[in-house]
Amino acid sequence: MIKRNLLVMGLAVLLSACGFQLRGTGTTELTIKELDLSARNAYGETITQLRRTLQNSGVKVYNGAPYKLVLTNEQESQRAATYTGGSRSAEYELTTVLNYTVEGQNDTVLLEDKLQVQKYYVYDGNNINGSGQEAVQVRQEMRRDLVQGMMVRLQQLTPVRLQDLQHKADERAKAEARALQEAQRIQDETPQQSPLEVPAP
Template sequence: MIKRNLLVMGLAVLLSACGFQLRGTGTNELSIKEIDLGARNEYGPTVMQLRRTLQSSGVKVYSGAPYKLVLTNEQETQRAATYSGGNRSAEYELTTVLNYTIEGQNDSMLLEDKLQVQKYYVYNGNNVNGSGQEANQVREEMRRDLVQGMMARLQQLTPERLDELQRKANERAEAEARALKEAQRIQDETPQQSPMEIPAP
């Protein structure tokens, strides 16, 4: 009995680590039911994984949806955290920053933000292949963390919140249009100075 319970618990932990969620738990439940998704690299691993995660959460991802999530930039940096010259090993810190925007009607920007994840891995000069595999595994974990972080951000965006952001964006656009119109009116009403005529010698 105890062994069976331990087996069930172990499977549950394993499945949750893979991103699996039991249907109906609401862990990945989003208020947004349809969204467009874009990125600078349309076929990059992060956007492809995010698309699959959204679709598996019941979100319809298609061009022309009322709102669009755009992954504007994904940048990775690496730096040595510790170094040991004796055995040619070093601990590296990997950081990935993902910038994104949410667009609404008429491509108006509703939200601009970023996600950041950090992880460490050990590079062993005596085992270059193993160190490379570990680095790639860490990058995969970071990508999963970015996708889960993005899903958590999207969970906070209720239709009411999106409507409020759209209203503010419309107000900004109207204010900018009025300011532009007023500037044009002032320019049109300002008498233009005639070019000075220089008498011929």
């Protein structure tokens, strides 16, 4: 019995050392310790759950943090995937797409991306209430998947990665400013042609 317990403990230590984690038990600790968070729907379920998950992971969420996560758009769609012949049942595909940006210093956009989650549920015309409840439950599961997916994306944003993104964004902004100045200089140096006077008949 003791040998078996020691073997299980040894395997657990070995697997964790290799980076293996059971689904749902992995850490969501982030290298980002401060984050500003906003969304078009400031009181929606997605941003509320994400804020709670971030705070539970040790992230201080407040306005004016060095980096800002903006949930720019969240779209839900539904389409019939399959029909069962001769009955009122159908399988529906639910899709949620979440667009987001990560902003750095001077509100420069460091990263633009999106998350997409898809799930299926069966609509039974003979049990409309039950089917409706199942659809709501599936949507809730999808929202949890979106939040977990966002946490995984944020885990990849190490300080080195963020600094690199900030540097590239700054260089992009400088290049755009130089191009704008050059266009203005060319316009200023181009002689303005006087309007032609059309002689009266």
